[in-house]
Amino acid sequence: MQIQQWLAKAHTQIQSDSAMLDAKLLLSFVLNKSTTYLFTWPEQTISETDLAKAEEVLQQRIKGLPIAYILGQQEFFSLPFYCNASTLIPRPDTECLIEFCLNEFDPKSSKTIVDLGTGTGAIAITLKSEFENWTVNAVDVQKGACELAIKNAQRNKVDIHVSNSSWLDNFKTDSLDIVISNPPYIEENDHHLDEGDVRFEPKTALTSGVDGLDDIRIIAKQSFECLIVNGYLIVEHGYNQAKAVTDIFIQHGFSHVESFQDYASNDRFTVGIKHTIASSN
Structure with missing residues (x-):
């Protein structure tokens, strides 16, 4: 079977908004060739061995397994990241948090920051690659x-400090300049958890209580204690949670609280600044 024939057949079987791209990525993965190669040599015959492998990964995609899990990697802010089923797949919307930091902070500054619920490490690693003087x-x-x-x-040749613990339990008072997080924020009974690629991602990294905000409450409380004065809290959340997250930030002492939108103009993350010293109570 030729490359063009396999792609024509495969993309009609994939239930996805990007079916043809998915098919190309799968075949590129099997052949260990670029997608440009597929375009350049559409009449190239696929060997029987590669054809069997291509059919295997195609069936995985037809069943809904995310492309990133099949390929074992995902790009984020132009950097490559290994992926597996133990973590969420890095998503383009989260790149908005990186862009905020690039616009807000001096690239030559020296800051101590923490990425909570790091998963693949996408946020932490990307920030370290952009801000070389930061302790991440x-x-x-x-x-x-x-x-x-x-x-x-x-893989990305950056030096970050990774620790296995719960949120800010291991950090001292007034020790951080920035706390940033893409935490679980989906409601436990949200029907979207049983749809699409998200079915295969770890629920513990997705859900957070009845209203999806349990972890954000903990993060806000702990962050106010651990941040220095004028320190930043930056948290990703659901498209309909901006007001609730803003209220949580204010309740825990943050000021100048503002929510920002993603590329689809949905509310995506909220930022707060600690302008006072944490109470000892």
Whole structure:
């Protein structure tokens, strides 16, 4: 079977908004060739061995397994990251948090920051690659995620500190300039958890209580204690949670609280600044 014939057949079987792209990525993965190669040599015959492998990964995609899990990697802010089922797949919307930091902070500044619930390490590693003088900590309660973050840091040749713990439990008062996080924020009974690619991602990295905000409440409380005066809290959340997250930030002492939108003009993350000293109570 020729490359063009396989792609024509495969993309009609994939239930996805990007079916043809998915088919090209799968075949490129099997052949160990670029997608440009597929375009350049559409009449090239696929060997029987590669054809069998291509059919295997195609069936995985037809069943809904995310492309990133099949390929074992995902790009984020133009950097490559290993992916597996122990963590969420890095998503383009989260790149908005990186862009905010690039616009808000001096690239030559020296800051101590922590990425909470780091997963693949995408946020922490990307920030370290952009802000060389920052001391970047990455925290995750899942040991598998920590191991993956370390592997991705090595792959991208950056030095970050990865620790296996819960949120800010291991950080001291007034010790951080920035706390940034893409935490679980989906409601436990949200029907979207049973749809699309998200079905295959770890629920512990997705859900957070009845209203999806349990972890953000903990993060806000702990962050106000651990941040220095004028320190920043930056948290990703759901498109319909901006007001609730803003209220949580204000309740825990943050000021100049503002929400920002993603590329689809949906509310995506909220930023707060600690302008006073944490109470000892």
